[in-house]
Amino acid sequence: MKINDNCVGCGQCASFCTKGAIEVKGKARATAACVECGICVIYCPVKAIEVSA
Amino acid sequence: MKAVVIGAGLGGLLSAARLSKAGYQVEVFERLPITGGRFTNLNYKGFQLSSGAFHILPHGPSGPLAQLLREVGADVKIVRSEQTTMRVPLKKGDPDYGKGFKDVSFNDFSTLLSHKDRLKIAFLIASTRRNHPTGSTLQAWIRTQFKDEWLVKFADSFCGWSLSLKSDEVPVEEVFEIIENMYRFGGPGVPIGGCKGVIDALECVIATNGGKIHIESEVSKILVENGKAAGIIVGNEVYEANLILSNVGHAATACLCGEALSGERYSGYLRMLETLRPSAGIKICLAADEPLVGHSGVLLTPYAKRVNGIDEVTQVDPRLAPPGKHLTMSHQQVAPENVRNLEAEIELGLQDLKEIFPDKKYEVLLIQSYHDNWPVNRTASGTDPGNETPISELYVVGDGAKGRGGIEVEGVALGVAATMKKVLG
Numbered sequence: 001m002k003i004n005d006n007c008v009g010c011g012q013c014a015s016f017c018t019k020g021a022i023e024v025k026g027k028a029r030a031t032a033a034c035v036e037c038g039i040c041v042i043y044c045p046v047k048a049i050e051v052s053a
Numbered sequence: 054m055k056a057v058v059i060g061a062g063l064g065g066l067l068s069a070a071r072l073s074k075a076g077y078q079v080e081v082f083e084r085l086p087i088t089g090g091r092f093t094n095l096n097y098k099g100f101q102l103s104s105g106a107f108h109i110l111p112h113g114p115s116g117p118l119a120q121l122l123r124e125v126g127a128d129v130k131i132v133r134s135e136q137t138t139m140r141v142p143l144k145k146g147d148p149d150y151g152k153g154f155k156d157v158s159f160n161d162f163s164t165l166l167s168h169k170d171r172l173k174i175a176f177l178i179a180s181t182r183r184n185h186p187t188g189s190t191l192q193a194w195i196r197t198q199f200k201d202e203w204l205v206k207f208a209d210s211f212c213g214w215s216l217s218l219k220s221d222e223v224p225v226e227e228v229f230e231i232i233e234n235m236y237r238f239g240g241p242g243v244p245i246g247g248c249k250g251v252i253d254a255l256e257c258v259i260a261t262n263g264g265k266i267h268i269e270s271e272v273s274k275i276l277v278e279n280g281k282a283a284g285i286i287v288g289n290e291v292y293e294a295n296l297i298l299s300n301v302g303h304a305a306t307a308c309l310c311g312e313a314l315s316g317e318r319y320s321g322y323l324r325m326l327e328t329l330r331p332s333a334g335i336k337i338c339l340a341a342d343e344p345l346v347g348h349s350g351v352l353l354t355p356y357a358k359r360v361n362g363i364d365e366v367t368q369v370d371p372r373l374a375p376p377g378k379h380l381t382m383s384h385q386q387v388a389p390e391n392v393r394n395l396e397a398e399i400e401l402g403l404q405d406l407k408e409i410f411p412d413k414k415y416e417v418l419l420i421q422s423y424h425d426n427w428p429v430n431r432t433a434s435g436t437d438p439g440n441e442t443p444i445s446e447l448y449v450v451g452d453g454a455k456g457r458g459g460i461e462v463e464g465v466a467l468g469v470a471a472t473m474k475k476v477l478g
Contacts, residue, residue: 009395009422012104015095025420026395042086042269045427 001030001040007048013040057082057285057292059272059309060300062090063462064451066255066266067118067469068298070125073262075477077296081264082287084271088256090300091427091452092462094249097419099375101247102338105423107382108366108373109134109351111215111460112234113242118251118466127254130245132369134350137240139207140409141165142356149356150408159240159353165203173198182236185229192220206355213361213386214353215460217332217429227435230458238463241351243369275299275306275447277313282447285309296446296476302431302453303438304329310444322443329436329453331428333387335359335395337402338380341415344368345381357405359385359398381415392424430455434464440472448472 007027014022017040021033028048038051056072058065061083073079087093091105101108110118114131122129137159142150145165157164163174177198186194191212195204208220208228215231216223244250259266267287274286275297284293299306304326307314314323337360339345346352349368354360363383367374374380385402387395399420406415423429431453432438440454448454456467 006426008424008427009420010104010427011097011102011419011421012095014419015097015102025399026422045085045090046425 001034001036001052002050003028003030004048004050006046007044008046010045012043012045013049016040016043054078054296055294056080056296056298057294058298058300059275059285059306060084060090060451061088061266061268062300062451063092063251064454064465064469065090065298065300066252066259067121067125067466068300068450068472069264069266070127070255070258070262071121071469071473072296072298072476073259073264074125079259079262079264080292081259081266082270082272082285082292083266083268086269088266088268089249089252091423092248093252094247094373097338098340100338100340100378100380100418101249101373102380102419102421103248103382105429106248106462107336107364107384108247108370109241109243109364111241111463112238113240116234116238116242116466117456117459117463117470119242121466121470122251122254125255125258127251127258129251129254131242132245132349133242134240134369135348137350137353138348139210139353139355145203147356149358150411154356156352162207166199166201170199170201181229182233186225189225190221191223191225191228194225195220203355207353210353210355210361214351214384216434217334217384217386218433218435219386219388222433224435227458231460234458234460234463243349243366245370247366247370247373272309274311275309275313275444277310277444277447280443281445297448298472299447299449300451302451303442303449304453306442306447306449310447313444319443325438329432329438330389331425332430332433333389333392333424334422334429335385335387335399335402336421336423337383337385337399337406338418338421339382339406339415340374340418341379341381341413342377343413344379345410345413345415354405354409357409359401360405360409361385363409387422387424395422395424430461434460437464437468440468440475448476
């Protein structure tokens with residue numbers, strides 16, 4: 001999962017991640033627990049998340 | 054009559070509820086899978102965090118938002134906070150909370166001044182109600198009247214908490230309009246169910262009145278015919294409308310209009326849009342077994358390095374946290390020059406919390422920051438350009454078009470109410 005420069009760090013992705021795999025501190029960061037399910041992508045209000053194909 | 058609302062944030066849903074009540078056929082289009090924008094709940098580890106706002110209405114059950122909710126028939130219970138307090142060092146002159154602190158009531162801020170300044174404040178409180186000061190920032194105005202730095206700290210924490218600005222960024226006119234609103238409407242309150250309690254109630258009104266809300270539906274274009282809003286495009290579909298309300302701010306709305314806003318007659322509006330700036334802030338969400346703030350109002354922290362204020366909404370609605378837990382949230386304004394330096398700003402905020410709650414146990418749940426395209430306010434308070442656009446029947450509502458003297462969501466409500474007056478007469 002790639003988080004681009006649009007990310008403001010609002011944490012919305014973290015609240016919808018079912019794996020608890022997103023840490024947020026000024027910007028979101030996917031941890032090793034990320035399974036690239038892509039659920040977070042649609043909840044991002046600034047189109048900052050790109051899931052690897 | 055058909056109305057289209059772009060964006061299901063608070064401003065969009067308030068507008069949709071009001072228009073549907075007035076008989077409009079209303080359709081709301083929301084890009085995200087959730088409604089509420091930066092004014093709804095986010096479930097996180099069993100806590101009802103928020104997507105932005107602090108589960109608080111700045112003027113409680115009698116403010117502009119509460120009035121508009123009542124007007125549209127939205128069933129929300131809003132509980133007035135019992136008090137607002139300020140944490141100050143035990144000894145006047147101490148720079149921080151390190152050597153102890155005490156809490157004083159917001160209304161008693163002048164008791165921390167010298168006798169002479171106290172008399173002057175009493176005089177100014179009376180005289181400025183008739184003649185509001187104008188033509189400077191709040192901080193510049195304070196410095197022309199007083200030498201006491203406490204007042205600047207007090208002003209910075211209040212402006213930081215309520216507007217996410219420093220006192221030298223806020224026009225003094227805006228502050229005196231806010232003070233007037235505090236006399237008119239009273240202090241803050243908490244909606245039961247948090248922000249989502251308000252959003253759910255509005256959606257209920259819209260559905261009852263036959264309105265529709267489409268989620269995961271991004272508007273790609275606003276159609277304009279002969280200088281008048283005519284409809285929108287979503288995906289491959291055209292939705293015609295007699296009236297369009299945009300809840301995405303003036304700049305993004307102008308982008309959706311595209312070439313319809315090119316040409317000399319619109320250049321003044323487009324130049325004005327370039328001057329608009331959003332405000333930025335950081336929210337730190339804490340979980341605790343024992344109360345940290347200890348009351349249902351705001352605790353302002355004028356002597357912290359970054360944190361401006363803190364609220365503890367579980368004092369009003371315990372269901373915003375798991376049983377036996379408290380949800381406490383701090384806010385700190387972020388200056389424009391520090392937006393690229395958020396991690397350092399967050400560290401300062403976390404240090405502040407340790408000093409504000411030195412002997413309390415808490416867990417940091419989530420740290421949320423807001424700036425640029427997902428800011429605290431799309432337009433910094435005091436610089437809102439109104440609700441009209443150069444396109445007739447196209448209005449902007451929300452935190453990019455707040456009414457004067459309206460703190461946060463109260464400003465959103467004032468902007469919506471003004472727009473509805475123009476549209477419905």
